[in-house]
Amino acid sequence: MTEILAGLIAGFIFGLGLCLSGLADPSVVQGFLDVAGAWNPALLFVMGAGLTVTLIGYRLVFGRGRPLWAPRFNLPTSTAIDTPLISGAVIFGIGWGLAGYCPGPAVVSLASGRTEVFVFVTAMITGMIAVRWMRASLAAVPKGLGQS
């Protein structure tokens, strides 16, 4: 029950933020990325405000020692700046520039009922499944195999 409540409240506030920020409008996003054209700096304000609140908020939350409804914080442990990270970011950047949608705004835009957005999100999910499946099959290779 607490899981559903936490997800619903946080997701709702996140969605409101996306709707107000301009991120759910691909023309605003591409206007921000178009530094050589009629540059629209609006997203600087989104990132600035978002990072300020999160920097301070995380500090306060981590200071408590543990979350309210979970035994411990679940944080990424990897510190390696490796090929998957960089190539993933490059691939993501190309897609983001091409369409002006990143995952959050794409999901929120489903509420508009537009066919284009459903097709986009289907393609996004297909890309996610492809990589998750690839990673799972690589991880399933028994140790020693392939090391001749």
Place this chain on the structure above:
Amino acid sequence: MHPFLSAAIGGALIGFSVVLLMFLSGRIGGISGIVGGLLPPKLADNWRLRLAFIAGLLLAPLILNAVVGFNGIGAPTVGFAILIPAGFLIGAGSALGNGCTSGHGICGVARLSPRSVVATVTFMTVAVVTVFVMRHVI
């Protein structure tokens, strides 16, 4: 409302949401990660949290529209020939790089994670170059 003011309020709400999720559930508020955990080959244990988060995301523009008659959702700028490959790329890229604009760009950078800073600078730069090529070269 001035677009820069609504942008700042929107950003602050996104920040508040990821802080709240960390406070309540101890989780990173990255959308690609939240969605990814609901997909094959393996459903994440906390799928209820993830599904509820997505329900909240979808509810926001509907309620906003009902209350103030505005939801901020814009029209796509490109056709299917671009949307389909672009969608596949953001899906595959965020799964491979373990994060997107929210997970790396907000949560990770706010945690001062070097991985997230590198990822964010990389995808922002590549996105700027992509738009430059689309609009000023081709």
